[in-house]
Amino acid sequence: MSEPHRSGFACFVGRPNAGKSTLTNALVGSKVAITSSKPQTTRHAIRGIVHRPDSQLIIVDTPGLHRPRTLLGQRLNDLVYATWSEVDVVGLCVPADEKIGPGDRYIAGELRKVAKRTPVIGIVTKTDLAPRDQVAAQLVAMQDLLDFAEIVPVSAKDGFQLDVLADLLVKRLPEGPELYPGGELTDEPEQTLVAELIREAALEGVRDELPHSLAVTIEEMLPREGRDDLLDVHAFLYVERPSQKGIVLGHKGQRLKQVGTQARKQIENLLGTKIYLDLHVKIAKDWQRDPKQLRRLGF
């Protein structure tokens, strides 16, 4: 009997410069994330898709985790935490050529606190930069960092063990159909993050009532004509049932107004520009079970 088709989500975590973006690009096979020798270039949740006959692995590239000093820093961390508990598997990256340090231990600790049930694969990156015995020592040292589901050495630069890593990640995905038919990549990174901020604001306080029944799409994000300091953002909030629409709207739409105000502040912080935010609530029945709908909603 052949193996069932699997599909789902993974993200890579690790201290700045650990090689997460480069690894995503190497696995996906096309350049989706920005890499740089300067730390902390990745600020947006960018997805890449590893599309194979037996599986579809969607990689969510989260912002780096920082000890939060500002509201935006806290906000970005919250996004990271939300991502960790939503994905099917996490890869914790530690470079082969640098000692495991407080930064790695901080992330490992947070990961265990926030996403207790998510399996974590330990990835020793950049093996081309270290001699074999150093790579071996790093693999051993990794065992003290976390109770990893697996530990694997890779090099994104020369492609070493990338197929092994992909297999290990895919093994942790649930059975399911392609979420992006044909492996098409349509996500706009900035829009994805804006949608996530709106979704977070809309779930605030009603998470128990609407856990996974809320999806947000950005219909349009354009500068206001004749103004370079104002961005018009039109978004749809999709729920599954009329009762859920009521929860999102609140009495006389009051709740949606607050959601809009809160999300607008966050987006303005993030993009550094003024925002006009227009939100509409729509009902999309059973969207979670329909791959076409899911795709339209950016999942």
Ligand SMILES: Nc1nc2c(ncn2[C@@H]2O[C@H](COP(=O)(O)OP(=O)(O)OP(=O)(O)O)[C@@H](O)[C@H]2O)c(=O)[nH]1
């Ligand atoms: N030699 C070598 N260099 C690598 C490898 N992977 C990444 N690098 C380099 O390491 C640096 C950091 O890589 P990134 O992929 O940007 O690291 P990141 O973890 O995404 O960094 P942040 O976005 O800052 O969190 C870049 O200069 C890469 O070219 C690898 O396998 N081998």
